[in-house]
Amino acid sequence: MIELKVLGQGENTPSGGGCSSGGCGSTNDQLSHLPEAIRQKVFNHPCYSEEAHHHFARMHVAVAPACNIQCHYCNRKYDCANESRPGVVSELLNPDQAVKKVMAVAAEIPQMSVLGIAGPGDPLANPERTFDTFRQLTEKAPDIKLCVSTNGLALPAVVDELCQHNIDHVTITINCVDPEVGAKIYPWVFWNNRRVKGRKGAKILIEQQQKGLEMLVERGVLVKVNSVMIPGVNDEHLKEVSRIVKEKGAFLHNVMPLIAEAEHGTFYGVMGQRGPTNDELMALQDECAGDMNMMRHCRQCRADAVGLLGEDRGEEFSMDKVEMMDIDYEAAMVKRKAVHEAIEADLEARRKQSNEALVTLKNMNTTETRPVLMAVATAGGGVINQHFGHATEFLIYEASATDVRFVSHRKVELYCSGGDTCGDAETTLEKIVHTLEGCEVVLCSKIGFEPWGMLEEAGIQPNGEHAMEPIEEAVAAVYLDMARNGQLDEPKSQAEARELRA
Amino acid sequence: MALSIIESCVNCWACEPLCPSKAIYEAKPHFMIDARKCTECEGDYADGQCASICPIEGAILDGHGEAVNPPGSLTGIPPQKMAAAMAEIQAR
Numbered sequence: 370m371i372e373l374k375v376l377g378q379g380e381n382t383p384s385g386g387g388c389s390s391g392g393c394g395s396t397n398d399q400l401s402h403l404p405e406a407i408r409q410k411v412f413n414h415p416c417y418s419e420e421a422h423h424h425f426a427r428m429h430v431a432v433a434p435a436c437n438i439q440c441h442y443c444n445r446k447y448d449c450a451n452e453s454r455p456g457v458v459s460e461l462l463n464p465d466q467a468v469k470k471v472m473a474v475a476a477e478i479p480q481m482s483v484l485g486i487a488g489p490g491d492p493l494a495n496p497e498r499t500f501d502t503f504r505q506l507t508e509k510a511p512d513i514k515l516c517v518s519t520n521g522l523a524l525p526a527v528v529d530e531l532c533q534h535n536i537d538h539v540t541i542t543i544n545c546v547d548p549e550v551g552a553k554i555y556p557w558v559f560w561n562n563r564r565v566k567g568r569k570g571a572k573i574l575i576e577q578q579q580k581g582l583e584m585l586v587e588r589g590v591l592v593k594v595n596s597v598m599i600p601g602v603n604d605e606h607l608k609e610v611s612r613i614v615k616e617k618g619a620f621l622h623n624v625m626p627l628i629a630e631a632e633h634g635t636f637y638g639v640m641g642q643r644g645p646t647n648d649e650l651m652a653l654q655d656e657c658a659g660d661m662n663m664m665r666h667c668r669q670c671r672a673d674a675v676g677l678l679g680e681d682r683g684e685e686f687s688m689d690k691v692e693m694m695d696i697d698y699e700a701a702m703v704k705r706k707a708v709h710e711a712i713e714a715d716l717e718a719r720r721k722q723s724n725e726a727l728v729t730l731k732n733m734n735t736t737e738t739r740p741v742l743m744a745v746a747t748a749g750g751g752v753i754n755q756h757f758g759h760a761t762e763f764l765i766y767e768a769s770a771t772d773v774r775f776v777s778h779r780k781v782e783l784y785c786s787g788g789d790t791c792g793d794a795e796t797t798l799e800k801i802v803h804t805l806e807g808c809e810v811v812l813c814s815k816i817g818f819e820p821w822g823m824l825e826e827a828g829i830q831p832n833g834e835h836a837m838e839p840i841e842e843a844v845a846a847v848y849l850d851m852a853r854n855g856q857l858d859e860p861k862s863q864a865e866a867r868e869l870r871a
Numbered sequence: 872m873a874l875s876i877i878e879s880c881v882n883c884w885a886c887e888p889l890c891p892s893k894a895i896y897e898a899k900p901h902f903m904i905d906a907r908k909c910t911e912c913e914g915d916y917a918d919g920q921c922a923s924i925c926p927i928e929g930a931i932l933d934g935h936g937e938a939v940n941p942p943g944s945l946t947g948i949p950p951q952k953m954a955a956a957m958a959e960i961q962a963r
């Protein structure tokens with residue numbers, strides 16, 4: 370236990386909080402400026418805690434179809450692109466159906482702890498529908514935390530009503546604080562019974578967002594800020610946004626990449642505006658991080674997503690299936706309580722364990738070695754338990770001489786959907802390999818012969834030796850192996866040059 | 872005179888609660904305006920409320936059957952550009 374003090378995790382560690390596994394060097398520092406009550410909220414939060422999100426489940430319901438602004442990365446034929454991936458259409462529910470669905474999911478998936486309303490439009494542009502859902506749930510399932518995402522335009526007007534519900538946190542998408550920049554992102558807003566276009570409209574939106582942020586912080590509500598990084602439009606500007614929202618008390622600033630394809634029919638897609646590369650995105654995330662805590666979990670799930678990290682069980686809970694279910698709500702709540710307590714106890718135990726694993730890394734005296742990015746395929750549970758071909762996203766970890774930290778996740782297309790027809794597997798595989806650019810290792814439970822070869826060719830080492838092991842520990846172990854084999858002596862640029870030659 | 876909603880409506884519900892005359896109603900396959908009730912918002916607002924919030928170009932027509940929000944007016948995408956992009960996608 371002496372080693373724990375080396376990491377500064379000794380007697381000063383607040384009980385129940387402490388080190389967030391691999392985030393030791395990052396999460397803990399990132400949260401250190403926050404009051405204890407907020408840190409506690411974040412620690413077991415399925416969306417924000419680096420480890421809790423492997424164990425607790427969350428869901429969204431699509432009850433809010435209308436929107437009061439237009440974003441250039443959104444096509445209103447689909448769900449809100451702030452919260453879903455573009456091109457997605459969710460099953461629209463009325464509040465009664467939504468409540469029924471949430472109660473069913475919470476009974477079937479006892480890990481369920483957060484319900485979000487994120488679309489398909491703007492929840493606060495649909496106040497009756499959103500608040501009716503919240504009102505019913507606060508009453509029927511008080512153990513479920515509620516969250517809401519908004520563009521912020523209607524926020525000041527409804528903030529007091531919002532605070533009457535069991536609201537855990539609010540996400541505001543803020544892409545700019547300068548109307549000149551805003552005019553390039555928002556063609557219009559609907560305000561005071563008029564459609565207001567261009568710079569004027571953007572100015573109104575910015576004012577309302579900032580006012581809403583201030584009002585929520587005053588009322589003690591957790592506020593997360595999301596931003597969409599649009600190269601050449603707001604990329605530099607987001608550093609300023611980050612500084613301002615932090616000053617005003619947002620607990621987290623999450624930068625997401627613009628996704629723009631012509632087939633989505635969005636302004637950016639059709640006009641050929643590109644999204645950021647993985648490198649650009651990570652550089653900006655690092656820059657904005659500064660002393661602001663910034664975790665990178667938000668994965669733009671669908672507005673009707675259901676389940677644990679990396680999984681979407683929405684299909685099992687379509688409204689017609691929910692109507693058929695016979696559920697004992699009382700018993701479900703009791704079971705949920707037991708499951709939640711067990712998860713919390715398990716997380717606590719893991720925190721202790723991974724402290725020890727990291728100490729080994731710390732003692733290696735590897736301060737000279739360069740950091741390495743590794744991609745991990747997981748179906749949840751904090752372990753490496755997914756076949757390479759079944760991964761729809763990879764978690765990206767950075768191992769360095771001092772720690773292992775989660776940095777981002779990258780979505781990929783399935784190249785193998787299980788059957789014997791893998792379609793145009795080859796091109797999809799190429800895309801996946803491209804998505805993993807910058808990583809040197811891929812950790813998964815298993816991997817096919819073909820992808821193995823392609824990854825190796827691209828200078829990415831596939832590794833299936835750590836199946837079922839906890840992610841952070843496996844990443845640390847691989848990093849140590851690389852250090853021992855001298856693979857880290859050569860600077861990354863040389864490693865890259867070698868890749869290019871290959 | 873009355874406004875009307877046509878098939879490009881995406882059923883987003885944005886217009887319905889705004890109508891001062893309660894002329895808009897949910898219908899299949901898309902929302903409709905009751906022409907007998909629609910006042911074009913005269914006396915209530917400067918602009919027709921439904922057409923001021925509707926995000927879909929061309930979904931709402933004025934009394935002469937013209938789109939209140941013609942192509943390009945809301946998204947800023949020049950119609951030729953949109954046509955070219957769609958043609959390219961078709962060709963793939």
Ligand code: SF4
Nearest residue numbers: 890909910912919921
């Ligand atoms: S123009 Fe005004 S009165 Fe007519 S349907 Fe639209 S909102 Fe209602």
Ligand code: SF4
Nearest residue numbers: 880881883884886925
């Ligand atoms: S606002 Fe437009 S798209 Fe939405 S329901 Fe009304 S007419 Fe349809």
